Amino acid sequence: MDSSSDTAPTDETVIKVSDISKTFRLPHERSASVKSALINFRRRGFERQKTLTDISFEVKKGEFFGIVGRNGSGKSTMLKLLAGIYTPDKGTIDIRGKLTPFIELGVGFNPELTGRENVFLNGALLGFNRREMEAMYGDIVEFAELERFMDQKLKNYSSGMQVRLAFSIAIRVQSDILLIDEVLAVGDERFQNKCLKVFQELKESGTTIILVSHDMASVKRFCDRAVVIHDGHLVYEGDANKAASEYVKLNFPETVAASSGRNKFDKQQDKITVRLKNVNGKPKSNGVVFSHGDKLTFDISWQSKAAARNVGIALYNEAGQYVFGANTILEKQEIKGNSIEYSLTLNVGDGDYYIQVGVFGKTDAEKVYFLEKGYEFKVINDEAWQGMTHLPHEWRT
Amino acid sequence: MSFANILSKRNRALLRELVATDFKLRYQGSVLGYAWSLLRPLLVFLILYIVFVRFLKFGGDIPHFPVYLLLGIVLWQFFADMTSQSLNSVVARGDLIRKIRIPRWLIVLSSSISAVINLGLNMVVVFVFMLFNDVDLMMTALRIPLILVEIYVLALGLSLFLAAAFVKFRDVSYIWEVFLQAGFYITPILYPLSQITNETFQKLIMLNPMAQAVQDARYSVVTHQTQTIHQLFNTIWPTLIPFAIVVLALVIGVFYFKKEANYFAENI
Numbered sequence: 001m002d003s004s005s006d007t008a009p010t011d012e013t014v015i016k017v018s019d020i021s022k023t024f025r026l027p028h029e030r031s032a033s034v035k036s037a038l039i040n041f042r043r044r045g046f047e048r049q050k051t052l053t054d055i056s057f058e059v060k061k062g063e064f065f066g067i068v069g070r071n072g073s074g075k076s077t078m079l080k081l082l083a084g085i086y087t088p089d090k091g092t093i094d095i096r097g098k099l100t101p102f103i104e105l106g107v108g109f110n111p112e113l114t115g116r117e118n119v120f121l122n123g124a125l126l127g128f129n130r131r132e133m134e135a136m137y138g139d140i141v142e143f144a145e146l147e148r149f150m151d152q153k154l155k156n157y158s159s160g161m162q163v164r165l166a167f168s169i170a171i172r173v174q175s176d177i178l179l180i181d182e183v184l185a186v187g188d189e190r191f192q193n194k195c196l197k198v199f200q201e202l203k204e205s206g207t208t209i210i211l212v213s214h215d216m217a218s219v220k221r222f223c224d225r226a227v228v229i230h231d232g233h234l235v236y237e238g239d240a241n242k243a244a245s246e247y248v249k250l251n252f253p254e255t256v257a258a259s260s261g262r263n264k265f266d267k268q269q270d271k272i273t274v275r276l277k278n279v280n281g282k283p284k285s286n287g288v289v290f291s292h293g294d295k296l297t298f299d300i301s302w303q304s305k306a307a308a309r310n311v312g313i314a315l316y317n318e319a320g321q322y323v324f325g326a327n328t329i330l331e332k333q334e335i336k337g338n339s340i341e342y343s344l345t346l347n348v349g350d351g352d353y354y355i356q357v358g359v360f361g362k363t364d365a366e367k368v369y370f371l372e373k374g375y376e377f378k379v380i381n382d383e384a385w386q387g388m389t390h391l392p393h394e395w396r397t
Numbered sequence: 398m399s400f401a402n403i404l405s406k407r408n409r410a411l412l413r414e415l416v417a418t419d420f421k422l423r424y425q426g427s428v429l430g431y432a433w434s435l436l437r438p439l440l441v442f443l444i445l446y447i448v449f450v451r452f453l454k455f456g457g458d459i460p461h462f463p464v465y466l467l468l469g470i471v472l473w474q475f476f477a478d479m480t481s482q483s484l485n486s487v488v489a490r491g492d493l494i495r496k497i498r499i500p501r502w503l504i505v506l507s508s509s510i511s512a513v514i515n516l517g518l519n520m521v522v523v524f525v526f527m528l529f530n531d532v533d534l535m536m537t538a539l540r541i542p543l544i545l546v547e548i549y550v551l552a553l554g555l556s557l558f559l560a561a562a563f564v565k566f567r568d569v570s571y572i573w574e575v576f577l578q579a580g581f582y583i584t585p586i587l588y589p590l591s592q593i594t595n596e597t598f599q600k601l602i603m604l605n606p607m608a609q610a611v612q613d614a615r616y617s618v619v620t621h622q623t624q625t626i627h628q629l630f631n632t633i634w635p636t637l638i639p640f641a642i643v644v645l646a647l648v649i650g651v652f653y654f655k656k657e658a659n660y661f662a663e664n665i
Contacts, residue, residue, distance in 0.1 A: 083497075085494075086662055086663060101498035101499065102497040103496055107496045110418065112421075113418065113421060121414045121417075124413070125411060125497055125499060127410075129406055129410035
């Protein structure tokens, strides 16, 4: 279900963000008290943290627009500024049309109130009066599939039930611009599909939707355009697929290095060395993030004492599935010495991959050397197709 | 914070739900529930009545002194409850403030309305007491609504200021607690003003809007034998000071709240 081009966004600008900056003052000492305020009147103990710096972008009417960035990048601050919850230090935000004022589902839900009471309270927060709420109450309950539970206290609801109820109320809000913060991942699969249908309908009816996320799969799936915010700066504005790859390029090397320490560009194990030699013909000795279609060339060498008659190289994905493999015997390649050059074009979809290398004797069973995970890397697919690999295809209409 | 905006359909609906929620949650889990909003001032009254009227023989020369005492307690309790609940209201609703754009002052207003509803119930009790005490209904009772509005406006101005200040400085609640305690004794609630023999002190005490309002209310509905600010001062100007304080409290409260409201979400 690719929604990227169902309704063409118009040229009318509905949100214009110009030169927004936002700084938070974080007190060093958390206990803000009159005493400390008086004592430190002149040299107040706080740190200025610039969360957003000179952010500008525009959103057109009817667009599904993404704001992507890591935790702490400032994307949620941007959303709160759009919603009018925070006030910017500098810059302006022009909004044409009615914008949903909330950034989270179920705002104001109280565990001590019944489901019914919470519906009315939440409805009032979203701008409905009692009469309007009474008129749509039945539909809300039906959509949430909670008919039997409405007179129970909310604290007895499961979290999934709470989210369903909150979502059912939220979609009643008739606004021109909808703000969503990571809510696409709520509820069970069946309910998620229901949500997706609603987004689809909203989009078709010309609603502008802004999604804040660090889940690139949803961004690519839903958004037409996106901005990438990194350390408070806007680093990319444009096509959502490109934005997703920008995001991954910005963040992936760091995360791997921090989490596993496996990010060694020369991988040596069991006396086999795999070294990245070049990418698309350009010399490159390291790198872990590649685009679909990149051609990687590796130098593979092993200790010389064994007579290698067959070298096999396999590509596995993150789920451990065998994506592709080839060996020198089957492809009638002669091995000279104790090294070989191997080039592979990454005709695969998004995901994490690794290369496995085996150096064999006469038969596969006779392993001389074996390297389980020779080189780990990530592939980003910023093209329009989806799935594990790109197959030749044609359309006729 | 324009007036038309305050009365908008959306804001009224929200105000109603906030007040209703407040009421539903206040006596959550208590057996007597709403009865507590009447029982609490009555019990306070009972203790003070026994100690000060029965034991210490306060207010001997004032007719209907029990009603006189109860009215004072009810009015003070309203002022104290409204300001201390409102003080906490913005911080207590921090989840709303951080996640949705609603007019911030609605939160303070809703907690003030809860206090007003309580006051209404308590005034019914005062009325019942008046019937049992054979208090004659006087024409001056018509002034009561105006006096209640005066107390409400004073409390609202202070509430806005306190609620906004409490977001930044959590000591405000302790300071205010002490302040209310002091106010209870400085205001002639327990004792007739005549018990203070120094006339300068009497005058100073009566410049406090709560003292002026409580005494005026007693004068209007209980007995004309209540000392009011008009009897203490010969000229009109000093009697305007309490009203000036009320107006000033509202102006400062609104101004400060408006200034701080934009930053509640990040400061809470």
